[in-house]
Structure formats: C-alpha cells, structure tokens
Amino acid sequence: MNSLSDIKNYKTLAVMGGTFDPIHYGHLVAAETVRQELNIEHVLFIPSGRPPHKQKTRVAGDEHRYLMTVLATANNPYFDVSRMEIDRPGMTYTIDTIKEIRSQCSEDCKLYFITGADAAAEIISWKDPHELVKLCQIVAVTRPGYDKSKIFYELRKAGISPYSFTFLEVPALSISSTDIRNRVSVGKTIRYLLPESVEQYINKLKLYNYQHYWETEPMITEINKKLHYMLSPKRFVHTQGVADESVKLAKIHGADEKKAYLAGLLHDCAKDFSSKEKLKMCDKYGIELDEILVNQSDLTHAFLGAELARDMFGVTDEEVLGAIRYHTTGKPDMTKLEKIVYLADFFEPSRQYFDGIKEIKQYAYEDLDTAVAFSLDHTIEYNRSKNRLIHPLSLQALEYYKGSLPKK
Ligand SMILES: [Fe+2]
Ligand SMILES: [Fe+2]
Incomplete structure (x- = not known):
C-alpha cells in the first residue's frame, strides 16, 4: 500500500499503534507475527499522537518517531505508516483513529488493532471501549508465559467479552524502547535490537543522547x-x-x-x-x-x-x-x-x-x-x-x- 487510498481494497487490515520511541524489532516481529498468524493482508503502523491515558514521556519528537517508523518498515511490502495521529490536533483517542480507518475501508474489511498486553489490560479506561471492540478485533501481543487472567478479569468486570481479544505470544517482546533509550544515554550498544537504519538515524541525530537518566x-x-x-x-x-x-x-x-x-x-x-x-x-x-x-x-x-x-x-x-x-x-x-x-x-x-x-x-x-x-x-x-x-x-x-x- 503506497497511500491510504489503497485502504479500501483490503479485506483484512491491522492497525499497530504505539509511541515507537524508538521502534524496534519487538514491534516489527509482533506486527509480522500477527500478520502471518491471523492471515492479515496489511499492517498500518500509526505512531501515537497525544494519548490522554499515557503519562509516559515521549522523548523524541513526533517527526522523529514517524521517520524512524518509516525507516524500520520500508523493506516490508506489507507494512505502512500513517501520520494520522501525529497530525491530529488535541488529544488522540484510539477510538477516533479506528473510526477514521473504518470510514476509509470497505464495509466488509475485518479490522484488527494490535497492542501490547499491558496496554490491552487498560483498555476499559480508554474512550468508548465497548464501541472500540465492536469496530475492531483487539490483538494483544504478549511475552511468552504472560498471565492473561488479570485482563480477563478486568474485561468481564467491564462487561466486555474476552472473545473480542486475540492473544499472541511474541518472544522478541522483551526488547523495550525505554531500555534502548537508556542504553543510548549511557553509550551502550543498541545493535541487533532495532533495524540498522533506525540505529543510524538515532546516532546521526543524537536522539536519546542524554548524559543522565x-x-x-x-x-x-x-x-x-x-x-x-x-x-x-x-x-x-x-x-x-x-x-x-x-x-x-x-x-x-x-x-x-x-x-x-x-x-x-x-x-x-x-x-x-x-x-x-x-x-x-x-x-x-x-x-x-x-x-x-x-x-x-x-x-x-x-x-x-x-x-x-x-x-x-x-x-x-x-x-x-x-x-x-x-x-x-x-x-x-x-x-x-x-x-x-x-x-x-x-x-x-x-x-x-x-x-x-x-x-x-x-x-x-x-x-x-x-x-x-x-x-x-x-x-x-x-x-x-x-x-x-x-x-x-x-x-x-x-x-x-x-x-x-x-x-x-
Ligand atoms: Fe542567580
Ligand atoms: Fe545564575
């Protein structure tokens, strides 16, 4: 897909949300695994805008996060990146993003939303969670051995069927963006944790090059x-x-x-x-x-x-x-x-x-x-x-x- 105009041709499409600060192999392996396992035609990476529920600091600016995501996904014909959230003024809610995508896909397109298990556990605190699970299937990617009982409990309590969720184990998920940022800040190597192009981008622009944690x-x-x-x-x-x-x-x-x-x-x-x-x-x-x-x-x-x-x-x-x-x-x-x-x-x-x-x-x-x-x-x-x-x-x-x- 070269632009969002191709979106209407897909029968299955997954949205991969995240801060991507920076994007790493954990994200890429998760997206590729989901694509293959669930037989999804295309994955659209959407670097997050300003989500209200996430108090985490985004360290690199929106453009850097977007460009790193473009670099990381460039060699996979099934991956694409959207600026939708970073260009949207004000707070960004997943439900708005999914609605926007939904309005552009064909009516019979099955939509998936890929997210980490920890984020999935908080889904009931997101805006309009009941509507969200009607509009798309949530794919929660977990580290092997992740205890899903807490998510099930929270979902049932909120009246959301756990069947709105698909769980997939992805071993590479132990890589974390926070760890990568910390490694850069103390001069440790980040090789093999993320694509070389992203590593070069980080080095060239001295992103995350903080002296102190x-x-x-x-x-x-x-x-x-x-x-x-x-x-x-x-x-x-x-x-x-x-x-x-x-x-x-x-x-x-x-x-x-x-x-x-x-x-x-x-x-x-x-x-x-x-x-x-x-x-x-x-x-x-x-x-x-x-x-x-x-x-x-x-x-x-x-x-x-x-x-x-x-x-x-x-x-x-x-x-x-x-x-x-x-x-x-x-x-x-x-x-x-x-x-x-x-x-x-x-x-x-x-x-x-x-x-x-x-x-x-x-x-x-x-x-x-x-x-x-x-x-x-x-x-x-x-x-x-x-x-x-x-x-x-x-x-x-x-x-x-x-x-x-x-x-x-
Ligand atoms: Fe002074
Ligand atoms: Fe002073």
Missing part, C-alpha cells in the same frame, strides 16, 4: 518547558550550564547528582521577572524586605526562586530548595549542595569572563570551602567597588568561611 523524566521535561517561557534564551542556556556544572561538582564531592541538577536548573527561575513583579511576589510569599532587598530587588530572585520551585515546579526537597535560596548570597554553614550551586553559578560555560573565574573553578574542583571563601571575598570586594550594599548573609558567610581563604 533523569533528563528524560516527565518532571524535568515539564520544568524545562516552563523555564523556556519564563527565562530569556540566554538565561535558559545559563541554567542548563549551571545544572551540568552542579552535577560535575556533585560527582567530584560526593553529593546527590540529581538534586544538584534540579537545583542548578531552577536556581534562576525567578530571575527574569521585573523588579515590581519580584517585590509583589515577595509580599505574596512573606519574604521580608529589608533596605538592601528593596534597593537591589534582583537579590530577591534567589529567595523567590526557592518559593517558585516549591509552588510552581513541585519541588519539595528542602536540600534542593536551600541550594536555590542561597545561591546568590551564600550563608554561614552551607550544605554541600548549597556550596555546589553557589559555585557552579560563577563558572558555568556560558558565563562571561570576569577576573577570578579561573580560580573559582579550580578551587571548586579541589575544595568547596576554599572556593566558597574565595568567591565570597571576591564578590563582596567587587560589589563594594561598585558602591553596592552587601547582604548581611554574605558578610556572615565570609566571616564563617574566611579561615578557608587561600593563602595569598
């Missing part, structure tokens, strides 16, 4: 999306740099890397609000405004950042919130994480050069207290030269850490 977690994806709106492009790049540098320092000094990443990412989340907005938010969050904060409202962004991290971004970890709260002023007796974010902010790669940056970085990699003492001393001196008021927390911090100042 948490970078693909829904919470981090959401944070990045929000930060995109809240920060200038330059500041956004800066926060990514601070997050990465914080992770490096956490690794060196034995702190929690994920917390360091999160704190680095969010440390400046309140920075790009106007002075007026900042002062208004201080009022909302009960941040006491002394003379210094009123005159240098920019200093409030760290205290506000911690409040926003909790309120807007759902961060509850006090260590992370502390690292955001004190990243500008510092304070006496800082936690390891507070020191790390305070320091990473000075020398992340996109930071403009200033006198002392090299030393701060060098000290930070060797000894956090020396680096903190040096940075505090340096910053206080610089701000005094600009006739700026110094926040008492910074003065107290220098007093606390001055014993760690490098010998001149």
